[in-house]
């Protein structure tokens with residue numbers, strides 16, 4: 001067996017479990033248990049009955065409450081919230097390259113972002129699917145800035161997590177308001193994430209940092225959508241100056257038409273150990289450990305909406321971080337000249353599993369190269 005496959009199996013057998021399930025706790029853990037069993041082990045868990053006391057759980061299903069609260073800004077201007085618009089609900093995700101139309105090259109596409117009053121944002125989210133998809137979110141501590149008038153309806157931190165993580169308040173607290181049309185592509189963050197769902201459900205697919213090679217991280221040219229309200233049209237343009245973004249190539253939910261081709265392009269993902277899957281319901285918190293890869297979809301509540309808050313705490317840049325970074329910096333270059341687009345040769349992290357993993361009987365000749373890889 002290839003050493004990488006041994007690693008994937010070992011972490012499951014020794015720590016994470018061999019099913020696609022993560023640990024479930026019926027109520028919040030003590031800080032000590034949380035630190036010992038989950039943070040130190042870099043292991044996710046789902047905590048039920050975690051937000052019972054939050055007024056947000058009842059208040060935020062009422063649009064007029066949200067609009068009233070966010071219009072009572074101390075200045076005369078109503079506060080504006082960041083609304084991310086895309087043609088298909090996939091922001092910060094791979095999309096067909098805007099100019100290289102003849103091939104199947106891809107780019108990394110960011111959303112068109114507008115700052116609008118909350119009433120308009122809610123209306124646009126409700127109309128998602130009519131030629132655009134709207135997702136109210138901004139990963140810049142937006143609960144404590146754009147939505148500060150709502151902050152009293154939840155907690156400024158998750159107390160048992162704050163204590164376990166060293167006593168400092170979260171670095172950022174972000175609010176996400178969307179529905180089933182928006183999804184978040186596979187990526188990882190350098191934060192300990194306490195992800196609290198207020199309404200609707202979030203569906204996570206998770207992979208541990210040890211499985212980094214299964215994500216086929218490659219460099220893609222950065223691009224951004226612009227949306228014209230008059231024409232109701234999106235255009236996708238490459239960023240200027242040009243820059244590349246290293247991003248995960250795998251979509252865990254390919255449509256039936258492309259499934260076979262995705263499986264053959266990304267066999268280490270589709271044929272390796274099952275990823276962990278968890279649905280987080282209103283009132284629950286997911287502990288998503290630092291450096292874990294996550295892909296997120298959502299289902300709305302009866303009002304047609306999904307609302308969540310993530311608390312990003314500083315992670316420890318400790319020995320685990322050093323090991324994970326080292327692992328990510330290992331690039332495997334096949335001797336066979338596998339054809340792969342958008343990719344520097346050193347990035348050919350197993351576009352063809354047979355080239356270097358023991359799946360079909362033998363491990364052919366390999367060159368293993370250790371190269372600096374960009375953070376993402």
Ligand SMILES: O=C(O)CCC(=O)C(=O)O
Pocket residue numbers: 176183184189193195202294296308310
């Ligand atoms: O809820 C989402 O759409 C994405 C959440 C996420 O990526 C995060 O909390 O890091």
